[in-house]
Amino acid sequence: MEIRRLINGGFDTVIVPLGATEQHGPALPLSVDSIHGTETALRAARILGHTLVGPVVTLGYSPEHARFAGTVSLASSTLAGIIHDIAESHARSGFRVVYFWLGHGGDNPVLQACLPDLEAKWPGCHVTGLKDLSGYVSETWNKIPLVAGIELSSSGSHAGEFETSMMLAARPGLVRMEVAELGNTAPFESIEKTMMSAGIEMVSANGVLGDQRPADAERGKLYLDHLARYLAADLDRIRTERGGRV
Ligand SMILES: [Zn+2]
Structure with a gap:
């Protein structure tokens, strides 16, 4: 009932x-x-106004991490089905914009394959998401x-350090800095191909790309806010292109 009241009151956008x-x-x-x-989506929703954050999809496409116990990776077809069903549910609820946000870059190929079919599938609801992953990374992860x-x-x-700092800002109780380690610090472009084809363990025995040790909560807050501003600007641009606040 509360969600219906909010949608009717103008909260017509949902970030997933x-x-x-x-x-x-x-x-x-x-x-x-x-x-x-989720943290960046919530911050972006506060910046944008009239925006809700839907349930996070906690399982993604992560085959390159499969040799580490605990990793749960969906088949790309399973993830595509979940994305479709979430979009349909939000469209039926009456949201006019459904925006899929990438907390995990590995979900990007599946999302991009889904979006053309979903964009105008439900009358009155525009389904979209982050479309330029490399532009996003260069403006945020590789800049701030x-x-x-x-x-x-x-x-x-x-x-x-980037993700460890964000976690120190968002969920410090889940971070164990006493066991933080240095990982592979080579540029991502130089190891990406090996990692994606043979598994991350081929380039980093402890699963880290970067260095966890210099992480800092204050920097993590800065990072979260920066990512949120990028998301808010991207979604605001989409809503503007569609004729003002949708
Ligand atoms: Zn991550």
């Missing part, structure tokens, strides 16, 4: 964070991508650590 359940090195829990995906005085080799692309 896509997360993952995958290893994030010794210091972090399996739920990192689901947690920062440098502003904060952290080298990208430390901030890392997976379970490094």
Whole structure:
């Protein structure tokens, strides 16, 4: 009843964070991508107004982490089915914009394959999401650590300072800094192919790309806010293109 009242009152946009359940090195829990995906979505919703955050999808597409116990990876077809069913549910509820947000970059190929079919499938509801993952990464993950005085080799692309700091800001009780470790600090582009084809353990024995040890809660808050502003700007642009606040 409360959601119906909010939708009728103008809360016509819903952000759906896509997360993952995958290893994030010794210091972090399996739920990192689901947690920062949700945290950034909530912050963006507050910036935008008239926006709700739907239930996070806590399982994603993570085959490259499969050799680490605890990782739960969906088949891409399963994830695509979940994305479809969530979009349909929110469209039926009366939301006019459904935006899928990537807490886990590995979900990107599945999301992009789904969006063309979903965009106009339900009359009156525009289904969309983050479409430019590399643009997003270069404007956020690869920029804000440098502003904060952290080298990208430390901030890392997976379970490094960037994600560890965000977790210290969002869920400090789930971080074990006493076992934080250094991982592979090579540029992501130089190891991506091996990692995606043979598994992350081929490039990092502890599953970390970056360095968990210099993580800091204050920087994590800065990172979360920066990601949220990017998300809010992207969604605001989509709503503007569709003729003012949808
Ligand atoms: Zn992650």
